[in-house]
Amino acid sequence: MTEPIFELKDVVVTVNQGTPEQINIMDHVNLAIYPGDFITILGSNGAGKSTLFNVIGGNIRVTSGQIRLHGRDITNMSVERRTRFLSRVFQDPKMGTAPRMTVSENLLLSMKRGQHRGLGPRRLKQSMAHFKDITSVMNNGLEDRLNTATGKLSGGQRQALSFLMATIKRPEILLLDEHTAALDPQTSQELMNATNSQITAHHLTCLMITHHLDDALKYGNRLIVLDHGKITYDIAGDEKDNLTKEELLSFFNDIEG
Amino acid sequence: MSIIVSAIGQGLEWGIVGIGLFLTFRILDFPDMTVEGTFPMGAAACVAAIYHGYPPFVATLIAFAAGMLAGLVTGLLYTKGKIPVLLSGILVMTAAYSVNFRIMNRANLSLYGKPSMLRNHFLASLPPYFDTVTLGLLFVTIVTILLIYFLQTNLGQAFIATGDNPTMARSLGISTDTMQIMGLSVSNGLIALGGALVAQNNGFADVNSGIGVIVVALASIIIGEVIFGDLTMNERLIAVTIGSILYRFVILIVLKLGFNANDLNLISAIVLALFMMFPVFEKRFRLRHTFTRGLSSHD
Numbered sequence: 001m002t003e004p005i006f007e008l009k010d011v012v013v014t015v016n017q018g019t020p021e022q023i024n025i026m027d028h029v030n031l032a033i034y035p036g037d038f039i040t041i042l043g044s045n046g047a048g049k050s051t052l053f054n055v056i057g058g059n060i061r062v063t064s065g066q067i068r069l070h071g072r073d074i075t076n077m078s079v080e081r082r083t084r085f086l087s088r089v090f091q092d093p094k095m096g097t098a099p100r101m102t103v104s105e106n107l108l109l110s111m112k113r114g115q116h117r118g119l120g121p122r123r124l125k126q127s128m129a130h131f132k133d134i135t136s137v138m139n140n141g142l143e144d145r146l147n148t149a150t151g152k153l154s155g156g157q158r159q160a161l162s163f164l165m166a167t168i169k170r171p172e173i174l175l176l177d178e179h180t181a182a183l184d185p186q187t188s189q190e191l192m193n194a195t196n197s198q199i200t201a202h203h204l205t206c207l208m209i210t211h212h213l214d215d216a217l218k219y220g221n222r223l224i225v226l227d228h229g230k231i232t233y234d235i236a237g238d239e240k241d242n243l244t245k246e247e248l249l250s251f252f253n254d255i256e257g
Numbered sequence: 258m259s260i261i262v263s264a265i266g267q268g269l270e271w272g273i274v275g276i277g278l279f280l281t282f283r284i285l286d287f288p289d290m291t292v293e294g295t296f297p298m299g300a301a302a303c304v305a306a307i308y309h310g311y312p313p314f315v316a317t318l319i320a321f322a323a324g325m326l327a328g329l330v331t332g333l334l335y336t337k338g339k340i341p342v343l344l345s346g347i348l349v350m351t352a353a354y355s356v357n358f359r360i361m362n363r364a365n366l367s368l369y370g371k372p373s374m375l376r377n378h379f380l381a382s383l384p385p386y387f388d389t390v391t392l393g394l395l396f397v398t399i400v401t402i403l404l405i406y407f408l409q410t411n412l413g414q415a416f417i418a419t420g421d422n423p424t425m426a427r428s429l430g431i432s433t434d435t436m437q438i439m440g441l442s443v444s445n446g447l448i449a450l451g452g453a454l455v456a457q458n459n460g461f462a463d464v465n466s467g468i469g470v471i472v473v474a475l476a477s478i479i480i481g482e483v484i485f486g487d488l489t490m491n492e493r494l495i496a497v498t499i500g501s502i503l504y505r506f507v508i509l510i511v512l513k514l515g516f517n518a519n520d521l522n523l524i525s526a527i528v529l530a531l532f533m534m535f536p537v538f539e540k541r542f543r544l545r546h547t548f549t550r551g552l553s554s555h556d
Contacts, residue, residue, distance in 0.1 A: 057428075083430030096428075098421035101414075109418050114430035117411040165429075 003071065004032035005205055006056070006173055011065035013051060013229075025051045026062070027229035033173065033207070037236075038199055040216040041209045043226035044252075049209045052226065053175050056207070058082045069172075084114030087166035089159070089179040096162030099151030103142065103161060106150055107131050110165035134164055138194055140187075156187035163191065167198060174199070176208040192219070213248055225251065262386040264509050268502030269393025270454045273400055274470065275477030275497040277447030280404075283478060283493075285420040285440045290346030291331045292448045292474065293467040294353025295324040299449025300456035300466060301360040304368055313374040317453045323360075324449020325442040327353055332438030350467070357464045365463045373457040389458050396454060397498050400447060405491045416440060417490070448474070469522040476529040477501035483535045504528065 013026035025048055033039070043049045054060040055067070058079040067075045069085060087110075090096050097106050108124055128146065135142040138160040142153075150158060159179055166174060176195070180188040196219050199206050210216050216223055223240050225233035233251060235243065274296065281289040299320035306316035327349055334345035358364065374380070380388035407413045419426045419436035426433050448470070456462040481493070481500030488496055511524050 079427055080430050080432050083428060088428050090424075090428075095422070095424050098418045098425055100421050101417060105414065109414055109429055109431075112411060112429070117415045117431070119407070119410045119412055122409055122411050122414050 002034055004034050004068075005070060006033040007031065007066075007068040007071075008055070009066040009068065011055060011067065012063045013055060013060055014063040017063075024063075025229050026055060029065075029229070029231055031224075031231060031234075033205060035205055036203050037205050037207075037222055038220035039207045039222045039224060040220040041207060041224055041226065042211075042213070042216050042248075042252075043209075047226040048229040049226055050177065051229065053088070053177055053207070053209065056173070056175060057086060057088060081114075085172040086175065087113060087169075087171040087173075088175040089162045089166045089177065091178040091181050093155045093158040093162065093182055096165065097150040097158055100149055102147050102149055103135070103153070104128060104131050104146040106161060106165060107134075107168060110168050113169050113171075134168065135161075137198075138164065138191075140190065154187075156183050156191065159183060160191055160194065163195060163198075167202070167204065170202060170204065172205060174204050174206040176206060178209050178211060181211060213245055217243060217245060217248065259386050260509065261506075262390060264505040265502055266386055266389030266393050266458070267455075268505040269390060269397050269498065270451060270458060271473060271477060271505070272393070272397045272451075272498030272501040273454065274448050274451035275474045275481075275501045276397070276400060276404065276494060277444045277451065278471070278474040279478055279494065279497050280440050280444040280447070282475065283420075284417055285437060287342050287420075287437075287441070288346070289331065289441060289444065290343060290471065291327055291349045291353075291441070291445050292346075293470050294350035294357070295327045295445040295449045295467075296452040296455075296470040297357050297462065297464055297467040298327055298353050298360070299324050299452030300462035301357040301366070301464065302449065303453035304366050304456055304462040305360050307368065307371050307373065308366070313372050313376075313457065317374065317450065317457075320453035321446045321450045324452070325446035327449070328442040328445030329438060331445070332441040335441070336434040336437055353467075354464060361462060361464070364465070365461060367461045368457065369460065373460075374454075375457055393454065396450070400450075401494050401498070404494055408490055469525055472522070472525045472529050473504065476504045476525060476532065479529060479532045480504055483532050 008029050008031040011026055011029045012024055014022060014024050016022050029052070041049055041052070051060060055062060058077060058081075062075060065075075066073055074082070098109070101109070104124060104127070108122060108127055111127070131146055132143050135146065140157055140160055142157050142160055145153065145157070150161060153161065159182070163179065179195070180191050183191065192215060198204070206220075208220065221240065222234070222236035223243070224231050274292075278289070278292060281287040302323040303316045303320040306319045307313055311319065331342075331345045331349045334340045334348060335342045338345070340348070374392060375388045380391060383391060408417060415426065415431045416436050416439065418429070419431060419433045420440075423433045426436070452466070477497050477500040479500070480503050481496030484500070484503070485492070485496045507528055508521065508524065512518075516524060
């Protein structure tokens, strides 16, 4: 058995501590992520999907439990330090890019994710050919808009750029937070296809939150369901491949009921 | 004629103040009120240092360092103390008033009979007011070139990204706290540098000279933007200085109309308000359309 890249050990996040509204938004969660895992995450609103990503990313401090990277305790590591191995695409196209900077400037920023940024010249021109190559993969005209401010791009182009920025320097773990949800159905489908082919081609380890049962079934090798801050369902491999939408739906109805 | 040359000289010196504010107001998107304390602080530190026998150039650098220190305090209050940036600036601005008084031991200190950068042999040999223009041009050029270089470095790009989208910046491993502290420090250092130059030009430092500085500096930025429209980051930095010189011309005209120096803050505020409302006027009266029609040849 291979060693997990990343582990959550009995993680609890409590909010409103010491008040009548005290609640565990992350309730004794154990999760081991293995190299090459493409995990789709389902759960109703407030189930703890975003909390899970914020715990992994370091945006939320855990109340108790441990977070490990390659077996090493990183529970108290800062958000900035975690970007050395982790990247993230947000749901809102506005969140992942700098609007007044150009597409190529944004890509250049992301090439130095988690690295020291010093007083050396940025060397934008030397990277333009590389940027042209990787943007043309997205098939949405991004390669012709490298010198456009990202604020002037369409939502689909902006999200495609966010995805490229998250993967241009291969992360050990990629977090996709409903990154196609704000787009129209067709654009959303195109980005989802591009996402899947990139993840497969580069063997990225990825966690993807989605609201689409179809996407959750179609993509990835593993599926987890969150409810009230707990992982209530975690299947992988053949078992996931054989799962039908009806079974998944009935499972959801159990939760709701 | 000499009055126009004098206005250009002042415009260049105040251009440095405008560029300083540009770093926080435009790039970081911060309303930083510290500047009303750091401008007189630069003046006070420079004049006091000259009184203590430091060469004027060294005294000017001391002023820059004093401004950076004040900006650093604002940055720490905001990032580490979690005080909103507007209030952090107001706190440091208020505290600076007392500090400036301490630096000079009085409210007003004259440079009469003391050396200043304007009293070196070369500058003194120039026609009247050209000394200020030369010195102002020298400093504003150095500051602009250094900033243009800085903004094209990896660190500079991280700084711009922090102002543009802090969430994204953090997700790329940029320490936004560090960037904001750095921006506030350098910005206030430049504003104090401007204060030091203006003090040497005026021949005195005054603890009350900070009032209205933010409006004057903002006017330089906005005038440059309204006149030149869409520009690259590098061009925008240069536009601030040009805006600053044009602002001096506006003031010159207003003073010619019979207003006096005590009306200046009112006039500054009106000038800034008018330029900031320009986009509204433009829409309502189709100004740009009228301009271009007036300027194009008739068929």
